Amino acid sequence: MDAVSFAQDIRPLFRDKDLNSMSWAVDLASYDDVKTHAEGIYNRLSRGNMPCDGAWPDDRTALFRRWMDQGYAP
Ligand code: HEM
Secondary structure, eight states: OOOOBIIIIIGGGSOHHHHHHHTTTOOTTOHHHHHHTHHHHHHHHHHTOOSTTOOOOHHHHHHHHHHHHTTOBO
16 A cells, blocks of 8 residues: 555545634644644544544544554655
8 A cells, every 4th residue: 555645645534624623722734733743633533532523433543543653754
């Protein structure tokens, strides 16, 4: 499988609602911001308490983890 990229694979997972709800803490549209907060974001995703209106399916959270583990490709 190709390397997981922020622009191609991760950014499209965040809805406008996610961007708007989280802008006080992290800009989910920003590569730098998501990279900086990646551990905290992953913790929320994997525990299932973010997004606040429904957990991501496991394969989607695993994709985010893979993006981290592969070194945060832009
Ligand atoms: C994929 C989408 C989302 C991600 C990755 C995400 C991630 C996070 C993270 C990392 C925090 C902790 C921030 C901090 O304390 O610095 C947080 C807090 C919070 N988020 Fe989200 N969020 C998402 C979507 C949403 C949505 C859709 C809502 C509500 C409509 C929401 C509401 C909140 C609220 C109210 C808090 C503060 C209370 C708490 O810590 O539980 N988030 N979120």
